[in-house]
Amino acid sequence: xxxxxxxxxxxxxxxxxxxxxxxxxxxxxxxxxxxxxxxxxxxxxxxxxxxxxxxxxxxxxxxxxxxxxxxxxxxxxxxxxxxxxxxxxxxxxxxxxxxxxxxxxxxxxxxxxxxxxxxxxxxxxxxxxxxxxxxxxxxxxxxxxxxxxxxxxxxxxxxxxxxxxxxxxxxxxxxxxxxxxxxxxxxxxxxxxxxxxxxxxxxxxxxxxxxxxxxxxxxxxxxx
Amino acid sequence: xxxxxxxxxxxxxxxxxxxxxxxxxxxxxxxxxxxxxxxxxxxxxxxxxxxxxxxxxxxxxxxxxxxxxxxxxxxxxxxxxxxxxxxxxxxxxxxxxxxxxxxxxxxxxxxxxxxxxxxxxxxxxxxxxxxxxxxxxxxxxxxxxxxxxxxxxxxxxxxxxxxxxxxxxxxxxxxxxxxxxxxxxxxxxxxxxxxxxxxxxxxxxxxxxxxxxxxxxxxxxxxxxxxxxxxxxxxxxxxxxx
Numbered sequence: 238x239x240x241x242x243x244x245x246x247x248x249x250x251x252x253x254x255x256x257x258x259x260x261x262x263x264x265x266x267x268x269x270x271x272x273x274x275x276x277x278x279x280x281x282x283x284x285x286x287x288x289x290x291x292x293x294x295x296x297x298x299x300x301x302x303x304x305x306x307x308x309x310x311x312x313x314x315x316x317x318x319x320x321x322x323x324x325x326x327x328x329x330x331x332x333x334x335x336x337x338x339x340x341x342x343x344x345x346x347x348x349x350x351x352x353x354x355x356x357x358x359x360x361x362x363x364x365x366x367x368x369x370x371x372x373x374x375x376x377x378x379x380x381x382x383x384x385x386x387x388x389x390x391x392x393x394x395x396x397x398x399x400x401x402x403x404x405x406x407x408x409x410x411x412x413x414x415x416x417x418x419x420x421x422x423x424x425x426x427x428x429x430x431x432x433x434x435x436x437x438x439x440x441x442x443x444x445x446x447x448x449x450x451x452x453x454x455x456x457x458x459x460x461x
Numbered sequence: 462x463x464x465x466x467x468x469x470x471x472x473x474x475x476x477x478x479x480x481x482x483x484x485x486x487x488x489x490x491x492x493x494x495x496x497x498x499x500x501x502x503x504x505x506x507x508x509x510x511x512x513x514x515x516x517x518x519x520x521x522x523x524x525x526x527x528x529x530x531x532x533x534x535x536x537x538x539x540x541x542x543x544x545x546x547x548x549x550x551x552x553x554x555x556x557x558x559x560x561x562x563x564x565x566x567x568x569x570x571x572x573x574x575x576x577x578x579x580x581x582x583x584x585x586x587x588x589x590x591x592x593x594x595x596x597x598x599x600x601x602x603x604x605x606x607x608x609x610x611x612x613x614x615x616x617x618x619x620x621x622x623x624x625x626x627x628x629x630x631x632x633x634x635x636x637x638x639x640x641x642x643x644x645x646x647x648x649x650x651x652x653x654x655x656x657x658x659x660x661x662x663x664x665x666x667x668x669x670x671x672x673x674x675x676x677x678x679x680x681x682x683x684x685x686x687x688x689x690x691x692x693x694x695x696x697x698x699x700x701x702x703x
Contacts, residue, residue, distance in 0.1 A: 247569045251555070257556040258596075314555075318597075323612075325481025326517060327570040328543035460521065 241336070244329040248337025249344070255314065256345065266303045266349045271356065273299045278360050285362060292361045293421035297414050299353070300374075301381070304346055305403050308385035311342050312393035321393075321459075331456035335386060339451070343382035350374055363425045369433055372426035376440040377417035383447035384410050387455050416440045431455045466610035468531045470495050470620055471516065476525035478511055485511050487675040489525070493653065495619075498646040498667030501655045503694045509671045510549075513622045516653065517547045517689045543571065546618035548626045556598035558591055560608045563650040564615055565595060571616040583611035588637060608689045610638065614645070621645055623654035627661055639665055659695055660689030663688075673698045 256262055277283075277295045315321040315338075324334055354374070358365035385406055392401035421435035469492050476489040485508035493499055503509045514520040516529060520539035525533040530544040547553075554563045561580055570577025584593045587607040597605055606629050613621065623643065627635050643666065646652050655663045655672075662669065671678045671694055680691035 243572075244570060247566065251558070251566050254562070255555060255557050318556060319549065319553045320550030320555055322519065322549070322551060323567065324570070326545075326547055326553070327540055327567065328539045328572070329570055330539070429586060 241330065241333050244327075244333040245337040245340060248324075248334065249341050251337075252311075252341035253344070262307055262345055263349060265310075266306050269306055269353060270299050270303045270349060270353050273302060274353070274360060281359055288361050288363055288424065291330040292357070292363050293423060294417045295361065296357055296421060297377070298420050299357075300346070300350060300378070300417075301410070301414055302386055303349060304342075304378075304381040305406060307345055307349075308341055308406065309392075309399060309402055311338060311386065312389045313398070318394055320400040322455065323402070325459060331459060332452040334459075335390075335452040338390075339382045339386040342386055344378055346378050346382060347375070350378060355405070363411045367424045369437070370421055372438065373417055373420040373424060375438065376437070376444055377413050377420075379444050380413040380440065380447055381410060383444070383451045384413075387451040387458070389454055391458055413440065413443050416443065468528065469493060470497065470530060471653070472526075472528040474526045476512075476515065476527060478515060478520070479523055480510065484675055486515075489676050491670075491677055491679075493651055493668075495648045495651055496646055498642060498652045498665070499670055500656070500662040500665060500667050501653065501654065501670045501672050501677065502657070502659065502662055502699065503672035504699050507677065509672050512625050512672065513547070513549070513624050513653070513655065516620075517545050517622050518542050519547075522544075543616070544619045546613035546616065546621045548606075548610050548613045548621070548623040550624060550628075552597075552605050553612065554597050554605065554608060557596060559594050559596050560584060560600065560611075561593040563608065566614055567612050568615055570691070573616055579615050580611075583615040584608070586641065587611045588634075603631055603634055606630055607634060607637075610641070612639070619650050621650065621652045621654075623652070625656055626654055627656060627658060631694075635661070655701060659692065659699065660686075662695075665694060671695050671698055676677045 260311045274295065281291055283291050312321065345368070360458070388402055388405040391406060392398045395401045416436045416439045420433055420440065423432040423436065471491060471493040473489055474484055474492040478486040501509055511520065515522050515527065518534055518541045529541045532540040534541055558566065561584065564580035564583060565576045567604055568579050581590065581593065584590050588602065588613060589607050592600060592604060597608065597696070600608065610626065626638055630638065642652050642654065646667070658663050669680045669691060671691070678694070680688060
């Protein structure tokens with residue numbers, strides 16, 4: 238277990254240090270997300286009567302778009318001077334490399350989401366201090382990070398990487414987005430809790446599936 | 462005194478590699494003992510980098526058998542990776558980390574004890590100790606290359622694989638590199654490097670090889686061939702006039 242965990246933590250530490258130095262990923266995700274929220278807020282005319290219907294959709298469209306931005310950058314940074322090749326040359330299992338990259342992305346996304354959630358709450362006027370909403374966000378973000386890391390590793394090797402990632406990412410992540418929207422609706426809706434017992438386990442199942450499948454496919458993808 | 466005297470450093474038998482319908486290496490045999498220094502010449506696109514990528518477990522051969530430091534490349538690539546050091550065209554380093562941070566990161570990945578000390582030692586060996594606190598992006602191309610060489614030797618690999626390591630280096634750095642590689646081979650390890658530079662390759666003590674038509678043709682100071690004739694073959698193959 239430590240053999241897997243140690244390189245994962247080394248990778249995460251390096252990614253955090255790189256992000257701390259450049260701040261390009263978190264800042265661009267935040268600015269982009271804020272722009273989406275503002276656009277949606279005006280475009281959809283979110284009244285107090287419609288907030289429980291519209292807010293979950295707005296939240297998850299924003300988070301999903303922000304996730305693609307994070308994913309695109311995650312492996313581009315690794316490719317710039319051949320960092321990924323250097324990683325693959327080290328005696329570290331491919332599973333550890335995948336999990337390290339996925340964990341970094343997961344943490345960066347959670348950070349941005351934590352900053353955005355109070356803004357969502359203020360703009361759209363709904364309670365953000367809901368345990369089930371936070372749990373939904375953590376579980377769906379884990380799914381985003383796992384699938385996104387895999388497809389980012391695939392897309393970065395293609396010429397049209399910026400286009401390729403969303404094209405590959407969204408069809409696979411769609412069930413997670415649907416489950417996250419439904420679970421969020423149940424968390425902030427007029428009847429809190431209704432439907433949660435269906436959508437949260439579904440999110441957990443998707444996460445478990447991705448946690449098994451994605452590292453395995455990643456190992457195949459990065460081997461020539 | 463050899464570092465690892467068990468078997469050969471590198472043993473390749475019938476190695477083959479194609480890209481689609483385009484064969485690059487075929488029926489390639491090579492035996493390189495411990496303490497040997499092999500310089501491989503070859504024109505663009507003959508498969509020099511591909512051969513090094515296979516030897517460092519970055520790419521898979523289509524057929525053939527490869528034993529690196531006694532480990533089967535197909536069955537145990539992870540053991541091979543911990544025993545080879547690679548210098549490629551890319552540095553494998555991160556622009557926003559300092560030279561020292563880059564090396565410490567790789568030292569940790571290789572599971573080294575006291576990676577800070579080993580990174581310091583490697584940087585000193587390449588004359589980069591005074592620049593160790595500078596971010597990589599602020600270093601010149603030649604200095605970045607020296608840091609990349611320090612990264613490759615930091616974990617004291619049994620086999621060093623270098624793909625045109627002299628490119629981007631000034632004369633002083635090339636001389637430093639020559640001394641380092643010579644020392645590496647003399648300590649009982651093995652070195653394989655590729656180059657286009659015939660003058661440089663022939664001036665360094667080591668076995669010489671020409672990669673052409675998918676196969677490796679050896680000559681060298683060990684008396685395995687006429688070096689004048691070999692030089693002629695290399696210059697013809699590289700398309701250079703001397």
